[in-house]
Amino acid sequence: MDNRIHFFSQIDVIPKKIESEKLGIRGRQANEFAELGFPILPGFILDTDIASGLKVAEVKKDIKSLLDKCAGIVGKKYGDAENPMLVKVVISSNLVVTNYPTLHNFGLAKTTIKGFANWVGKDFAAHEVLFLVRGMLKIEERIKELEDNTKALEEITGVLRSLDDALGIHGPSNELASEKKAKVVKVVPKSAEDYMEDYAKYFPKGFFDSAEEQLLLTLSEISRMFQMDDQNDNDTALMIAPMVYGNYGKDSCSGDFFSRNVVTGDNKLQGKFFRGKFNEIGASGQDISKVGDKHLKELQKIARILEDKFKEIRQVRFTIEKDKLWLIEQRQVAQKSTQSDIRLLLDLAKRKVVNNAYVVKSIEPLRLNEILHxxxxxxxxxxxxxxxxxxxxxxxxxxxxxxxxxxxxxxxxxxxxxxxxxxxxxxxxxxxxxxxxxxxxxxxxxxxxxxxxxxxxxxxxxxxxxxxxxxxxxxxxxxxxxxxxxxxxxxxxxxxxxxxxxxxxxxxxxxxxxEPDPEESGLLDFIAISKTFIKKFNVRCNADTPRDAALALSFGADGVGLCRTEHMFFKAERINVFREMLLSTNPKERQKALDKLQVMQREDFYGIMKAMAGKEVTIRLLDSPLHEFMPHNDDETAGLIAHMQKSKKVKISKAEIAASVEALHEFNPMLGHRGCRIAVSYPEIYAMQIRAIFEAAYKLRSEGVDAQPEIMVPIVMNASELKLIAYGKKIEGNNYVGIVDIEEELRKSKKAKPVEYSIGTMIELPAAALGAGEIAKYGRFFSFGTNDLTQTTLGISRDDFTAFMPDYTLFDLIVGNPFSTLDSRVKELIALATERGRLTRPDLVCGLCGEHGANPANVRFCMEAGLNYVSCSPYSVPIALLAVAQAELEKAGA
The missing domain is CATH 3.50.30.10 (Phosphohistidine domain)
Incomplete structure (x- = not known):
């Protein structure tokens, strides 16, 4: 036997001493099947050392011997008149993408066609001849192209076009798709024998006379094509293997399946089989679970072995011919859900096939978006x-x-x-x-x-x-x-x-x-594994309600990094109370409305801190400009008028409301009267919120719940603002009561021990970042509000930038979306503020709470810059956690 020819089967594996490159991609795939001991069709490979310069006469005996060896395994004989074994010739290149055609059904000759038709029917036999012809015509087309024989090339191309129409093949398609389309069996105008007569003139003489000569002539033509092609670097092998058919007599079928459900990840085969059919085209299939106990057990075992080997879901094509199972092909699955991948990984880890680190590293963090919605x-x-x-x-x-x-x-x-x-x-x-x-x-x-x-x-x-x-x-x-x-x-x-x-x-x-189910999907188990690799860096959540806090906690959040208190006022039963406060003409009236709001805020803070018992809850005091709370249409105005009548027995006109709206109007509210600036003008609003926070905290303390509020002052531009709001000030007869004073007064009235709390600020202005060293004197934590920090650094509105961003992207004036991935200048400000802040206060806690917090690239930057946490929406917490875990693993590996 020529040592450049290699046989494989379920029990015959090509030795490892043979360089895998000599087998080509398809040859290596076949040998992988053999190594796994699967019920594969036997075959043999003419490796790259022999395929391109093949002298058929020298290997004729070897080919006949190996065909007989294949016949002994599949139970059919090549060239037999009654029960012929047909073979396919696979051009096995080392390139992933090739233009080589599908070459099937060799052995269909004048001496074998009747015997084949007796098993599959005359129409199907005729179609198989046409498919054989199509593959060979593709080879002849390429040869004429290389010979620069324009006239012959045009003729063959025209014949191929009409043949494709007859077979129902339209446009470019891969090998498998071409094969399936060509097997739509319909009434054909001619017999198989007639087609052999019609097309014989395009092939070497005697092509359809005998099965043996047909295969040898085919191999010669393919080798001739290789030798003529300048692009062929003698790196292509030829594989020859028998074919089986799902419509070949009794107890035959074809089918394909996924090793598990590609949507849910359920560990059950997902697929169909087609009784008495070559494939599914034009056929009504049955669920793979009904294929029969014997074969189902075989397929389940195969699926498990494939998943363990490749550590991913695989798709398998198979044929059962006369009650014997043959695997045809196995491959990667392109369309599958994140949930299915996670459940597979968890199964593999449970069976010790992979370790937890492998599980965590195998899922791209942003893919978790899919599983959460x-x-x-x-x-x-x-x-x-x-x-x-x-x-x-x-x-x-x-x-x-x-x-x-x-x-x-x-x-x-x-x-x-x-x-x-x-x-x-x-x-x-x-x-x-x-x-x-x-x-x-x-x-x-x-x-x-x-x-x-x-x-x-x-x-x-x-x-x-x-x-x-x-x-x-x-x-x-x-x-x-x-x-x-x-x-x-x-x-x-x-x-x-x-x-x-x-x-x-x-x-x-x-x-x-x-609908997603975090528990059923395996997400919660996946998060738990991810968290085992996280050390000091944490992920908190942005939560404005107890429900948000509880949800984020279930997703692994380590506290609340941002509670936007302005969102709490827009609930239907609250907004008009807030508007009543804004319309008040004197401090006494305003305080009555604030007292009502304080009860509502206290319940909010109570619920959130209770949900996060033992974890920090960062509460941002009112940030939005006041005009946003006023009515914006006639219906809202009418609702406010009715509220004022009922609540205060006061009649107020549309004109008065309009005047108030106009008075609060700002030309550039983002940089206007908002955040801590409201606190300076209307200290009673912040005082109400601060009392609500501490009333909730002391109530929880009395119930044995560990409440840890962090009070965040937004949009400060210098240390004086934070100092005023935190510690108060007396000047020219005016007394500004700070957070510390309010807490102390409330604690004394309750005769309680102090609740642990901290005061900090949101760094969202370049001026605050540059002045971080001074600001840190009065704040124990910094929270970087990167939405506004990006806007104020770049001078770009996050709500309007899409109008011109496509043009900027076209000319490469800006890379990416700065409201998704942190801009380098914004990063520099964050790193600078962190460094300067810690020079003043070494134990300064720093976090990022803008929407950038869920982007894995931003998470890595925050870890490298020495921040303590990122905070993001509850549904983004798993994404950030996974990004942290992967960064920790990468760091440990390095």
Missing amino acids: PIIDPDSVKGFKSWKGGIAGAPGAAIGRVYFTTDSLLEAKKLAIQKGEDSRCILVAESSFAEDVKAIEVSTGVLTAEGGYSAHASVVARQYGKVSLVAPDLKIKGKKASLGSFAFSEGDYITLQVPFYGESMVYSGTATLI
Whole structure:
């Protein structure tokens, strides 16, 4: 036997001393099957040392001997007139992508065609001849092209085109797809014998006369093609193996399956088989579980071995011919869910196939977005009108009736609940504002025209686990909206599909959703494993409600890094109380309204700190400009008038409200009267919030719950602001009562021991970063608000930058989205502020609480810069935790 020819089977493995490169990709894959002891079809490989310069006469005896060896295993003989074994010739290159054709059904000759047809039927036999012809014509086409024989090339190309039409093959396709399409068996106009006569003229003389000569002539033609091709570097092998058919007599079928469910990750085979069929085209399949106990057990064992070897879900194609199982192919799975990968990894770890470090390193952090949100069943949206595009603000899938204002959405939802109807709603607006938070909170999703990933709607949607899509094409006119040619009206159902990767979609109508289950999906176990690799660096959550805090805690959060207190005032029963406070004409009236708000705030803080018992809860005092709380339309104005009448027995006119709104109006509110600046002008507002925090903390203390509030003062620009708000000041007869004084007064009134708390600030202005050394004298922690720090450093509005960002990207004026990945100048300010702050206060705690906190690249920077934690929305906590764990593993490995 020529030592350049290698046989393989279920029990014959090509020795490791043979260089794997000599076998080509397909040859190596076949040998992998052999190494696993799987029921594979036997075959042999003419390696790269012999294939390109093949002298058929020299290997004729070897080929016949090896074909006989294959025949002994499969139970059919090559060239037999009654029960012929057919073979495929696989051109096994070492290149991943090649243009070599599918070469099947060799052995179909005038002497064997009747015997083959007796097993599979005349029509199928004729189709197999056509498929054999097509493969060989592809070889002849390439030869004529290399010979520069234009006339012959045009003729063969024309014949191939008509042949592809007859077989139903259209456009470029891979080998497997071509094979499947060609096997759609229909009534053919001619017999197999007629086709042999028609096409014989295109091949070497005697091609269809005998099976033996046919194979030898084929190998000669392929070798001739190799020798003529300048691009062939003698790195291509030839593999010859028998073929089996799922329609070859009794007890035959074909099928394919995944080693487990590719959506849920359930450890059960997922696939179908087709009784008495070559493949699934045009056939009605049955679930793989019904293939029969004997074969099902074989396939389950194969699936387990493949998963253990490749450590991933695999797809397997098989054929059962006359009750004997043969594996045809196994490969990677392109379309599979993150959940299925996680459950597989957890199974592998449980069986000690991999260790926990392998599990953690195997999942890209941002993929966890998929597992935290519902996904659309793709079959449910077939035929739906749709629009594609936009910017993903918060990933997931959402269904609901669309409403164009917060009021119309809330009213529609209320009526639907009263009537017991579907109450799912989606807010559709050009942009969203603080007062729209309550609509986003109760909706399934939000679709806006302005902004991007860091726009208000996107940030709030991520906070509440809702779906957000920003579509610049969105146009709203009255009660109608459009996205290009895709139009819908208020009250219509739409479905949003916002994947983290790939393009977003808006569909008309209602799709079917597959809802996430963190426990069932394996996410919670995965998080627990990830946390075992985390040392000092923590992940906190941005949470404004006890529900958010509890959810984040279940996802592994180590405290609250940002509680936005302004969000608490927009609830329906609170907003008009807040407006009543703003409309008050004297301090006494204002205090009455604040007393009502204090009770509400106390309950909020109580619930959040109770949920986070024993962990730090950073509460940011009021940050939003006051004008955002005032009415923005006639309905809100009417509601405020009714509230004032009921609450204070005071009649107030639209004109008075309008005047108040105008008085609070600012031209540039982002840099205007907000944050600590409100505290200087209206100290009673911050005083109310501070009392609410400590009342909640002392109440929890009395119940034996460890409350650890951290009070954060926003948008400071110098140390004097923080010093004033923290410690108070007496000047010219005025007395500003600070946080420390309020806590001390409350503690004395309760005759209680001190609650542990700390005062800090949000660094969100370049001036504050540069002055961090002075500011650290009065604050025990810094929290970097990178949304505003990015805006104030770059001078770019996060809600408006998408208008010009495409142009900037086109000319490479800015790299990436600075509201997703931290800009280098912003990073420099964070590192500088941390360093300067710790020179003053070595134990200064530093964290990042902007929306950048969930980006793995930003997480790594924060760890390298010496920060103590990042904080992000509850649904982003697992992503950040995984990023931290992977960074720790990488560091340990280095």
